[in-house]
Amino acid sequence: xxxxxxxxxxxxxxxxxxxxxxxxxxxxxxxxxxxxxxxxxxxxxxxxxxxxxxxxxxxxxxxxxxxxxxxxxxxxxxxxxxxxxxxxxxxxxxxxxxxxxxxxxxxxxxxxxxxxxxxxxxxxxxxxxxxxxxxxxxxxxxxxxxxxxxxxxxxxxxxxxxxxxxxxxxxxxxxxxxxxxxxxxxxxxxxxxxxxxxxxxxxxxxxxxxxxxxxxxxxxxxxxxxxxxxxxxxxxxxxxxxxxxxxxxxxxxxxxxxxxxxxxxxxxxxx
Amino acid sequence: xxxxxxxxxxxxxxxxxxxxxxxxxxxxxxxxxxxxxxxxxxxxxxxxxxxxxxxxxxxxxxxxxxxxxxxxxxxxxxxxxxxxxxxxxxxxxxxxxxxxxxxxxxxxxxxxxxxxxxxxxxxxxxxxxxxxxxxxxxxxxxxxxxxxxxxxxxxxxxxxxxxxxxxxxxxxxxxxxxxxxxxxxxxxxxxxxxxxxxxxxxxxxxxxxxxxxxxxxxxxxxxxxxxxxxxxxxxxxxxxxxxxxxxxxxxxxxxxxxxxxxxxxxxxxxxxxxxxxxxxxxxxxxxxxxxxxxxxxxxxxxxxxxxxxxxxxxxxxxxxxxxxxxxxxxxxxxxxxxxxxxxxxxxxxxxxx
Numbered sequence: 001x002x003x004x005x006x007x008x009x010x011x012x013x014x015x016x017x018x019x020x021x022x023x024x025x026x027x028x029x030x031x032x033x034x035x036x037x038x039x040x041x042x043x044x045x046x047x048x049x050x051x052x053x054x055x056x057x058x059x060x061x062x063x064x065x066x067x068x069x070x071x072x073x074x075x076x077x078x079x080x081x082x083x084x085x086x087x088x089x090x091x092x093x094x095x096x097x098x099x100x101x102x103x104x105x106x107x108x109x110x111x112x113x114x115x116x117x118x119x120x121x122x123x124x125x126x127x128x129x130x131x132x133x134x135x136x137x138x139x140x141x142x143x144x145x146x147x148x149x150x151x152x153x154x155x156x157x158x159x160x161x162x163x164x165x166x167x168x169x170x171x172x173x174x175x176x177x178x179x180x181x182x183x184x185x186x187x188x189x190x191x192x193x194x195x196x197x198x199x200x201x202x203x204x205x206x207x208x209x210x211x212x213x214x215x216x217x218x219x220x221x222x223x224x225x226x227x228x229x230x231x232x233x234x235x236x237x238x239x240x241x242x243x244x245x246x247x248x249x250x251x252x253x254x255x256x257x258x259x260x261x262x263x264x265x266x267x268x269x270x271x
Numbered sequence: 272x273x274x275x276x277x278x279x280x281x282x283x284x285x286x287x288x289x290x291x292x293x294x295x296x297x298x299x300x301x302x303x304x305x306x307x308x309x310x311x312x313x314x315x316x317x318x319x320x321x322x323x324x325x326x327x328x329x330x331x332x333x334x335x336x337x338x339x340x341x342x343x344x345x346x347x348x349x350x351x352x353x354x355x356x357x358x359x360x361x362x363x364x365x366x367x368x369x370x371x372x373x374x375x376x377x378x379x380x381x382x383x384x385x386x387x388x389x390x391x392x393x394x395x396x397x398x399x400x401x402x403x404x405x406x407x408x409x410x411x412x413x414x415x416x417x418x419x420x421x422x423x424x425x426x427x428x429x430x431x432x433x434x435x436x437x438x439x440x441x442x443x444x445x446x447x448x449x450x451x452x453x454x455x456x457x458x459x460x461x462x463x464x465x466x467x468x469x470x471x472x473x474x475x476x477x478x479x480x481x482x483x484x485x486x487x488x489x490x491x492x493x494x495x496x497x498x499x500x501x502x503x504x505x506x507x508x509x510x511x512x513x514x515x516x517x518x519x520x521x522x523x524x525x526x527x528x529x530x531x532x533x534x535x536x537x538x539x540x541x542x543x544x545x546x547x548x549x550x551x552x553x554x555x556x557x558x559x560x561x562x563x564x565x566x567x568x569x570x571x572x573x574x575x576x577x578x579x580x581x582x583x584x585x586x587x588x589x590x591x592x593x594x595x596x597x598x599x600x601x602x603x604x605x606x607x608x609x610x611x612x613x614x615x616x617x618x619x620x621x622x623x624x
Contacts, residue, residue, distance in 0.1 A: 162356035165323050170417070171344040171373035184360045 022246070029239035036235050051240035058237070060215045064223040065245065071133055071219055072201040075140040079197045080190060082141070083148030088178045090149070091156035092164050102153065109146040113206045121210055135211040136219065140204060144197040151196075155189030156182055191256050199249055220245045273333040273424040273457055274299040275320060280329035282315055289315050291481045292329070297459060297474075299334075302451050304460040306468035307478035308504070313461045314429055316478070320459060321427050322346050333424060344373075346425070349418035353430040355410045357402040363389075363413050364398040370421045388416040391450075408439045415447075419454060426458040432467060444470055465505045469493065477501045499621035502546050502614060508578065510546045511588040514618065517541035526613075527584045529563055535615045535624040543624060544616045551612040552590030554579040554604050556597065562605035570598050581606065 028036060030047040055061050086105075090098050120139060121130075129135040159182060167177045183190070205221040212218045218226075224241045227234050275297040282290040289312040297303045305313040318324040320331060322343040331339045338346050349370070357366050364385055371381045389395050392412045402410055411431065418426060431447075432440045448471055451458055462468055468475050469489040476486040477500070485497035496502035502510045515526040517537055523530045524537075526545045537543050554567070569580040570592065579592040581604065590606055592598050615624040 160354060160356065162352040162354050163358065165318075165321075166350065166352060166356035166417075167358075168323060169321060169343045169348060169350045170370040173342075176373070181358060185358075 025239050026243055028235060029243045031236065033236055051236040052244070054234075054237050055241045055244065059223070059227065061223070061241065061244075063215060064218055064220055067133060067217060068202055068219040068245070071136045071140065072198050074133075074137045075144060075201040076194050076197045078137065078141045079144045079148045080194055083145055083193065084152050084183065084186070084190065085178065086145075086149050087152035087156050088174075088182055090153045092159075092161075092177075092182070093174060102150070105146045105149050109143060113143075117206055117210050120207070124211055130211060131213040131217050133217050136201075136204075136208055136217070139207050139211070140197075140201045144200055147196060147200075148193045151193045152186065152189050155186045159185055195252060195256055198252065202245075202249055272299050272455065274335075275425060275457060275459070276332045276335070277316075277320075278330040278332065280316075280319065280326050280331065282312070282319060282324070282327050289481050290319075290326075293481075293483060295476065295483065295486065297457060300455045300457055302448075302458045302460065302471060302473045304462060304468040304472040304475045305478050306462055306465055306475055306504075309463055311478045312481045313463075313478050317350075317427055317429055317459060317461045320425070321348050321350055347423050348425045348427055349421065349423035350427040350429065351414050351418050351431040353433055355402075355414040355434070357410060357413055357417070359402050361401075362398065363394060363400050363402070363405070366402065366413055367394075367398075367416050367420055370417060374421065384420055388420045391419075392416050407435050408443065411435060411443060415450070419450070419456075422454075423456065426454075426456045428458065428460045430462055431460075433462070433464065440467075447471060466507060469505070475505075477504060479504070495623075496546075496614065497623055499544065499546065499616040499623075502616070502623075506548055508549050508589050510548050510614075511552065511586075511590075512616075513545045513547070513583065513586050513588070515543045515545045515615070517543075527586050529583075531610055531613060537624065542618050544618050546614040546616060547608050547612060549578065549589040550591060552588065552606060552608045554581060554590040554592040554596075554598065554606050556602070556604055558605045559607060562607035565604055565606045567598055567600060567602050567604050569600055579604070 024041050027041050027043060029051050030049070031044045032046050032048050032050070035044050035046075089095055090102060095101070124130055124135045124139075129138070163181065163185075164177060167181050172180065203221060204219075205225070208219045208222045209225070212222060215223070220241075224238055224245075227237055227241070277293050277295045277297075280290060280293040280295075281288070293316070305316060307313050315324060319326050319339075322338070322341060322345075326339055330337050333346065343350075358369065361369065367385045367388055368381050371384060376384075385398070386395075389398055392415060394409070394412055394416060397405065397409060397413075402413065405413065411434075414431070418428075428447075432443050435443060444467060460468075460471060469492075472489055474486065474488055475492050477484040477492060479500050485492050485501045487495075492501055492505050496505060499512070503512070513526045513529075515524045515531070517523075517533065518525045518530070519541075522533055524533050524543065524545070531545065535543070554565070555562070558564075563583070565581040565583050565588075567579055567581045568587075571578040571580075572594070575594070577592045577594060577596070577598065579590050579598055581588055581590065583606065588606075590608075592604075598604055616622065617624055
């Protein structure tokens, strides 16, 4: 009995810690302006959709969501394509210095973004890609590749070598083994990598802020941060926008939840 | 179908010599087995014949033409693996069809071949299942089917039966033999199980430390082993070995108290190792002519007879006893064997004398 109480107590603490800010945000998004600053942030008695309407009428918000979607989807596809091909080489082909390559790949993601943002800005400007979606897609792909390569390499490694050899005997070259055998077998890992990359690209702020200048290439996090307020910060609109753009990510994560767990734990427990 | 010849074939990984200067001809249509303990290089050898690994020296020839630069596909070999290596995401039908699809065969031809092979192996009702819905024996059959479906020149099998349980293994053994008789495809089989090698093969090569110790028919390697290693490896339970010394003057060999007629040339110091298979050694409670007294340590019933462990002086040996003999641990007994069945080996080199 005590054990059970303690369990639920702990559970609610964790839940409050994790979900608290999100709930606060949702509550804020439906409050009339005058109630916004009230502490504690209780449920309002006069719920309003004004902020949501404002978000979609006052700003080019559809355009911005579209930008984010293009950037996130392109990044995901590029990362998966390049990452899985690279992982195939590292996991199954005869490549020298594999562990060195893997360590090097990982080192890319060790630099804090703030350290690389200035040189990257110069490169982007030199290439004439400033204020375009390409700037973001290229940078995001670069930074999400290490994660992709690591997740997929580990999964590919767990595919028995004998299956790889059987495919060679049956007449496959490396390329056909890659897309006829390895990719279909590795769907859980691909889903995991895809969703992590997608969320990263959807939420990224620093590069997006630096490389974009106008609404034509702005992505959601930057756009929300730059919501213009006349005399004050439009907290209600920000909350409404945040909630709106969080929904697709949550839906995506829920839809693929089982796959993700499979992907993250594969290799740890062999079925 | 092809004749395979291995010419001065060698393979080393970094500093480790796995196969050293191997010479062998596997005849067309033959069922040939490499048998040896794990780590003797037999799988490496098979992978080199398959084209999955490159030899470091020497040549592999199919019907006289060198193939070591060819891919497995170009060599036209098929292989069955120990873990079956079925494609888990494909149905049995697709697994069987896979090698044909890779060779761009027509839809109808593929369908016909899949049904033919499925019929041959009794897989007709399982075609729509996924590999994980099959039992071990069924998976084994699918793996076999995938190998035979495209009628390869050479059929390679890497311990294909060792993941099956004992009963099924014996069944599949018979089935393999039947299949080989029907298809007559040159088959190279690798196993560590000497009983499997004996029962399946036309010829056997005993492989140890990267070299062929002996190559011959099952009868030859069993009855006329070339050296002490082969003698000990082939046959179960393994052969008994007794150190012998030449008894000066009597012109006889003293083998732990047994006097045997000297039939072989001994090494210079007059020593030898006598080998006798347990199935030739008779242990009995009654003394007979020429038998010698031993101490029984254990009796294992084997159904129609008993395996009897005993000490001949210091040497532990195994023999057979009749079921009605009523021998037990500790009981005194008498051992004898036909002198003609005894084999002699050089104590230093292990070579047959």
